[in-house]
Amino acid sequence: MFGYVTPYKMELKIKDYEKIKGYYCGLCKVLKDNYGNIIRISLNYDVVFMAIFLDAFNKDEPQYTKNNCILHPIKKRIFVINNDALNYAASINIALTYYKILDDIKDENSLRGKFLSPILKRYLKKIPAEYQNIENMIADKLNELYAAESKGNSSNLDELSHPFGELTALLLTSYVGKKDNYEKIYNLGYNLGRWIYIIDAFDDLEKDIKENKFNAINSVMNGEKIEDRINFVLTSYGRECAETLDTLPLYKNQDILYNIFTFGLLEKMDRVFLKKKNDKEEKNEKSI
Template sequence: MFGYVIPCKMELKIKDYEKIKAYYCGLCRAIKYNFGNIPRLTINYDMTFLAIFLDALDSHKNEYISSNCILHPFKKRNFIVNSSPLEYAAFMNVILAYHKLLDDVDDDNSFKSKIFSALIKRYFKEIPKEYLKIEEHMVKQLEKLYSLEKSGNIDNLDELSHPFGELTADSILNYCNDEKNKESLYYLGYNLGKWIYIIDAFDDLEKDLKHNKFNGINAALNKDNLPYNEFRESVQNRINFILTSYARECSEILNSLPIEKNYDILYNIFNYGLLEKMEFVFKKEESAK
C-alpha cells in the first residue's frame, strides 16, 4: 500500500527533480540517524511526499549538504537536513512500514514479514512519546479497516476506504497546527488516502482473486462472483472515475492552501503523477502482453 504518490518525471523541471531526490535522500538520512541502517530499508515515496507537502507549508529555507551514502559510495548526493517535516516523515515511515508488515503476516503468514516486523519493532523505543500517541490513533483506524475487511458485510467501496482516508488525513493534521486551514488539510489527506487504498486494491486485484485473498474492490463490487477478466472489464471505468475524482479533489484543495514552496512539485503530483500511476496500473496487463 506504499509507493503510489509519485511525480510524473517527464513533466518535472530538472531543479524540481533534483529537489525531490534531496528530500528522498534526506528522509533516508533522517531514518538512519533516528533509528539506524536496517529501518532505512522501509523508505518509500509516499513518506517522501508527506515531507515535501508538510515542508511546503513552511517558509523556512531548506538546508542542504552534499555527501556519499551506503548505496552511492562513489558519487555524492544532495541531502536536505535539519528539517522537521523530514524528521516527522521518518518516524511515520517506520511506524506505517511496521504495520504494513503485520498486515502481510496476517494476510499471507509471511515468514519474511514476521522476521522483519520483529526487527522493526525493536526500534520503536527510539520513537518519541508524542509520535507513539499518534501511532495509537493510527492503530484504531487500521483496526476499523481490518474489522470491515473481515466482516464480509461490505456495502460500498466508499465505506471500506474511509478508515485509510482518516489515517492519511491524521498523518497531516498531527503535524500541522493550522486551525485556519485545518478543514482543507483534512480533506486533502482524506481524499488522497482513499485514492491510495483503492488504487492499491485495483493493482492487486488479479493476484488477490487468483490466491483467494481479500480485495476491497472485489468484496464491495463483485456481488456476482465474476472471474477476474470479466469483473475487471466491468468495473475498470467505474474505478477510473472514482480515482480521478479523488485526484481532482486533491488538486483543487491544493490551490486553496497557503503553499510557501514546492508548489510546482505538488502540482505535478496531483495533476500528472497520480494520473500517470493510474494509467500504469490500468495498462499493466496490456503492457505485459
C-alpha cells in the same frame, strides 16, 4: 508499502527533480541516523510526499548538504537536513512499516515478517515523544480498516476506503495542528488516502483473487466490468485533491506538489490501467 504518490518526471524541472531527491535522501539519512540501517529498505515515495507537502507550510527554505552514501559511494548526493517534516515523516515510516509487517504475518504467515517485527518493535520505542501519537493513530485506523474488510458485506468502496482516508488525513493534520487550513488539509489527505487504497486494490485485484485474499474491489463489484467505474472514482478523488491544493497557502514546493496532483496521480493510474489491459490481452492470447 504502497509508493503510488509520485511525480511525473517528464513534466518536472531539473531543480524540482533534484529537490525531490534531496528530500528522499534526507529521509533515508534521518532513518539511518535515528533508527538504524535496516529500516531504510522500507522507504517509499508516499512518505517522501508527506514530508514535501508538510514542509511546504514552513516559511524557512530547506537546508542542504552533499555527501556520499552506501548506495552511491562515488558520486555525492544532495540531502535535505535539519528538517522537522522529515523527522515526522521518518516516524510515520517506522510505524507504517511495522504494522504492514504485522499484516503480512497475519495474511501470509510471512517468515520475513516474523524476523523483522521484533526489530521494528524496538524502533517504535525510539520515536520522539512528540510523535508518539502516530503509532496509536495508525493502529486504531488500521484496526477499523481490517474490521470493515472482515465483514465482507460492504456495498460500496467509499465505506471500505474510509478508514485509510481518515488515517492519511490525520497523519497530515497531526503535524500542522488545528490552524486555519486544518479542514482543507484534512480533506486533501482524506481523498488522497481513499485514492491510494483503491488504486492499490485495483492493482492487486487478480493477485488477490488468485491467492484468495480480501480485495475491496472484488468484494464490492464481484467480477463486474469495473475499469470505467474505477477510473471515475480515482479521477474524482484525484481532482478533489488537486482542487484543494490550489486553495492552500504554501510557502514552497508548489511546483512539485502541483506536478504530483495534476500529472503524477494520472500517470500512475495510466500505468496500472495499461498493465491490466496488457495482462488481459496476454491471457486472451494464451486461451486461443
